[in-house]
Amino acid sequence: MALFDRIKAGLTKTRETFFNRIGSLLTGRRIDEDFFEELEEILLMADVGVNTTLLLIERLRQEVKHRKLDQSEQLRPVLREELSQLMKSEDQEMHFGRGALTVWMMVGVNGVGKTTMTGKLAHHYRKQGKKVLLAAGDTFRAGAIEQLKIWGERAGCPVVSHAPGADPAAVLFDAIAQAKADGTDLLICDTAGRLHNKADLMNELTKMHRVLTREIPDGPHEVLLVVDATTGQNAINQARIFKEATNVTGVVLTKLDGTAKGGVVVAIQHELGIPVKWVGLGEKITDLDEFHPDDFVQALFE
Amino acid sequence: MFEGLAGRLQDTLSKLRGRGKLSEADVNEAMKEIRRHLIEADVNFKVAKDFIEKVRVRAVGSEVLTSLTPGQQVVKIVDEELTQLLGGAQSRLEQSPQAPTVVLMVGLQGAGKTTHAAKLAMHLQKQGKYPLLVACDIYRPAAIEQLRVLAETTRSAFFSLGDQVSPVKIAAEALAHAKTHGYDYVIVDTAGRLHIDEALMGELQDIRSTVHPTETLLVVDAATGQDAVTVAESFHRQLELTGLILSRMDGDTRGGAALSIRAVTGCPVKFIGTGEKVDQLEPFYPDRLASRILGMGDVLTLIEKAQSVFDQDQAKVLEKKMMAGDFTLDLFLDQLQQVRNLGPLDQLMGLLPGMGKMKKQLSGANIDDKQINRVEAIIRSMTPKERNNYKLMDYNRKMRIAKGSGTSIQEVNRLLRQFEEMLKMMKQFSGMSQKMMKKGKKGKKAPFMPFR
Ligand SMILES: Nc1nc2c(ncn2[C@@H]2O[C@H](COP(=O)(O)OP(=O)(O)OP(=O)(O)O)[C@@H](O)[C@H]2O)c(=O)[nH]1
Numbered sequence: 001m002a003l004f005d006r007i008k009a010g011l012t013k014t015r016e017t018f019f020n021r022i023g024s025l026l027t028g029r030r031i032d033e034d035f036f037e038e039l040e041e042i043l044l045m046a047d048v049g050v051n052t053t054l055l056l057i058e059r060l061r062q063e064v065k066h067r068k069l070d071q072s073e074q075l076r077p078v079l080r081e082e083l084s085q086l087m088k089s090e091d092q093e094m095h096f097g098r099g100a101l102t103v104w105m106m107v108g109v110n111g112v113g114k115t116t117m118t119g120k121l122a123h124h125y126r127k128q129g130k131k132v133l134l135a136a137g138d139t140f141r142a143g144a145i146e147q148l149k150i151w152g153e154r155a156g157c158p159v160v161s162h163a164p165g166a167d168p169a170a171v172l173f174d175a176i177a178q179a180k181a182d183g184t185d186l187l188i189c190d191t192a193g194r195l196h197n198k199a200d201l202m203n204e205l206t207k208m209h210r211v212l213t214r215e216i217p218d219g220p221h222e223v224l225l226v227v228d229a230t231t232g233q234n235a236i237n238q239a240r241i242f243k244e245a246t247n248v249t250g251v252v253l254t255k256l257d258g259t260a261k262g263g264v265v266v267a268i269q270h271e272l273g274i275p276v277k278w279v280g281l282g283e284k285i286t287d288l289d290e291f292h293p294d295d296f297v298q299a300l301f302e
Numbered sequence: 303m304f305e306g307l308a309g310r311l312q313d314t315l316s317k318l319r320g321r322g323k324l325s326e327a328d329v330n331e332a333m334k335e336i337r338r339h340l341i342e343a344d345v346n347f348k349v350a351k352d353f354i355e356k357v358r359v360r361a362v363g364s365e366v367l368t369s370l371t372p373g374q375q376v377v378k379i380v381d382e383e384l385t386q387l388l389g390g391a392q393s394r395l396e397q398s399p400q401a402p403t404v405v406l407m408v409g410l411q412g413a414g415k416t417t418h419a420a421k422l423a424m425h426l427q428k429q430g431k432y433p434l435l436v437a438c439d440i441y442r443p444a445a446i447e448q449l450r451v452l453a454e455t456t457r458s459a460f461f462s463l464g465d466q467v468s469p470v471k472i473a474a475e476a477l478a479h480a481k482t483h484g485y486d487y488v489i490v491d492t493a494g495r496l497h498i499d500e501a502l503m504g505e506l507q508d509i510r511s512t513v514h515p516t517e518t519l520l521v522v523d524a525a526t527g528q529d530a531v532t533v534a535e536s537f538h539r540q541l542e543l544t545g546l547i548l549s550r551m552d553g554d555t556r557g558g559a560a561l562s563i564r565a566v567t568g569c570p571v572k573f574i575g576t577g578e579k580v581d582q583l584e585p586f587y588p589d590r591l592a593s594r595i596l597g598m599g600d601v602l603t604l605i606e607k608a609q610s611v612f613d614q615d616q617a618k619v620l621e622k623k624m625m626a627g628d629f630t631l632d633l634f635l636d637q638l639q640q641v642r643n644l645g646p647l648d649q650l651m652g653l654l655p656g657m658g659k660m661k662k663q664l665s666g667a668n669i670d671d672k673q674i675n676r677v678e679a680i681i682r683s684m685t686p687k688e689r690n691n692y693k694l695m696d697y698n699r700k701m702r703i704a705k706g707s708g709t710s711i712q713e714v715n716r717l718l719r720q721f722e723e724m725l726k727m728m729k730q731f732s733g734m735s736q737k738m739m740k741k742g743k744k745g746k747k748a749p750f751m752p753f754r
């Protein structure tokens with residue numbers, strides 16, 4: 001498709017300028033104060049955040065001293081290693097239920113890409129031969145139910161929904177009943193976007209989560225926090241509070257097809273121990289990828 | 303007043319005591335601290351750098367006012383410069399000399415364009431205008447449906463040609479429709495898109511040259527990070543933006559992106575979005591955002607938050623009593639119960655000025671419901687007389703209360719001490735929020751409850 005190619009071309013351009021910069025930082029340079037300052041700038045500009053950036057740079061300084069490095073090329077593997085270490089998790093795989101039914105829940109602030117990712121994941125697992133069901137747990141936002149239904153159609157799986165304004169916990173309850181009745185393998189529950197500092201809305205989410213815990217003994221098997229890559233340091237607050245409310249098990253980093261780097265997930269992983277599991281790379285149903293820490297780090301730096 | 307950043311600056315500047323002039327070395331040290339703080343607040347790295355340079359030049363050699371510590375002095379300068387950079391309050395939509403005025407909503411995916419299109423319609427209707435909402439997002443599933451439902455909510459006129467007609471054509475026909483039907487505003491909702499998507503950016507340019515918008519408004523999520531600069535610059539270059547709308551300012555983000563965008567585009571922030579409901583659109587006040595970025599606590603945010611929970615009449619009574627310095631333990635108990643509904647305590651405290659330091663202690667102290675229960679028990683064990691006048695308290699009374707509440711005399715003492723401190727702070731607080739309210743919108747003073 002011409003349009004897609006054009007997007008791709010645009011992307012390549014931005015990527016190139018960015019990579020070139022890092023490339024030039026890491027090739028043929030002496031490791032000196034200027035070098036560290038530039039590195040700091042690159043990390044900060046990627047939304048890695050002050051604390052994590054300083055931590056990384058401190059570790060690098062120690063390595064440089066320890067291993068007596070003085071050329072920037074020598075630092076390349078060390079840098080990648082340190083960052084990957086912050087990003088690596090034992091828990092990168094998606095969790096499935098021990099029983100017949102697996103239930104996942106999508107959570108996050110408004111507009112980050114929950115519904116889109118629900119559609120993408122549904123499609124992904126349907127292609128693997130799973131019987132997938134979607135629950136329209138956003139009964140609040142105008143057009144949200146309709147939107148999920150369209151994704152359901154695209155992915156080729158049914159959607160359980162109630163009327164706009166209905167109790168979302170009841171939607172989930174019904175969805176589970178239907179999933180159990182018709183032998184569904186995977187139930188993915190979309191939820192309404194909400195700001196993490198709204199106590200009543202977070203309570204509602206906890207209530208929805210509780211329905212899943214109650215109805216599925218070892219569920220929900222995955223609570224995915226969707227984070228928009230353009231988000232700055234506030235994403236750490238988002239992750240912290242959503243985790244308290246619903247025991248988040250993984251992060252989905254969306255909109256990586258833009259120019260934002262999504263560096264804040266380094267802090268989310270490092271400070272809160274929530275692994276990134278998927279990335280969103282566009283608006284098409286196939287625009288998703290499993291998260292590969294090494295690739296991500298590479299994209300930050302090379 | 304300046305706890306958050308100022309607290310840290312005070313440490314940095316503690317060498318410099320008393321009055322005198324700020325030296326270059328002191329200022330440089332302080333600027334590092336400020337730069338860090340700004341970046342933590344999501345101000346773009348380069349914007350922060352330029353900004354700091356400006357502040358530095360002004361701060362070096364400036365007189366430290368008698369009433370301020372050097373740290374506060376620096377923060378004062380930063381605050382003033384920030385407010386200035388953020389620009390004046392100009393939350394007005396320009397009007398085209400020839401009706402209808404076209405307003406084009408643009409931005410990244412998920413920024414809040416559709417919701418804000420509806421909010422603007424409502425805002426205009428309140429002023430007696432007739433806006434037409436136009437659905438040009440033919441890409442995102444159910445986007446048209448979303449705008450249709452919102453238009454129903456705001457009782458605005460709605461225009462759509464479905465999703466099989468090009469957005470350029472929809473916009474053109476909407477404009478013609480508006481002319482024949484006498485609408486005075488045409489608000490065009492467009493699909494979210496990436497600034498680097500040449501095809502879709504081209505589409506917006508085509509819409510622009512077809513309907514000639516008077517306002518091209520970029521809707522930006524207040525929580526955007528470093529990339530805000532790239533995005534805004536790119537949109538501005540391609541579409542000549544006339545203003546910004548900051549969405550989701552009801553979140554707890556510092557909102558530094560607004561500063562970055564303002565710095566690179568020079569466009570005024572026209573409105574801020576403060577909720578999902580269609581009437582949650584507010585004018586933009588640079589001074590409020592400046593203090594929010596600096597972490598000095600946005601008193602008004604707290605007030606609004608409190609307002610949504612507190613019983614209005616009760617709040618009025620409370621407000622009067624607070625003003626009169628007539629705050630009693632009874633009222634305190636009342637508040638306790640209401641504050642519980644507000645949300646996590648430490649978060650709440652973050653919104654208060656002067657709480658920067660306490661916030662740390664708070665999370666350390668792990669204030670939870672159990673502790674609130676104990677405080678409640680203590681107050682409930684007091685006689686009405688005691689609750690109305692805590693100064694009555696002597697050893698015997700305290701012992702009785704401790705026994706009655708199943709706590710200890712130390713705990714009773716601590717509560718009373720806290721209450722006393724609170725009274726003190728409340729005086730400062732009410733003075734300050736009055737000052738801020740003069741600049742801001744009308745609002746009620748929020749009852750609040752410091753802990754330690
Ligand atoms: N470029 C890009 N856009 C995306 C991506 N994921 C989602 N979007 C777009 O972002 C916008 C919001 O996506 P939604 O899936 O509706 O987000 P949501 O979190 O469900 O939103 P609410 O339910 O309103 O809170 C839509 O326009 C999507 O097409 C992505 O990876 N890249």
Ligand SMILES: [Mg+2]
Pocket residue numbers: 114115116138144190191192193
């Ligand atoms: Mg959604």
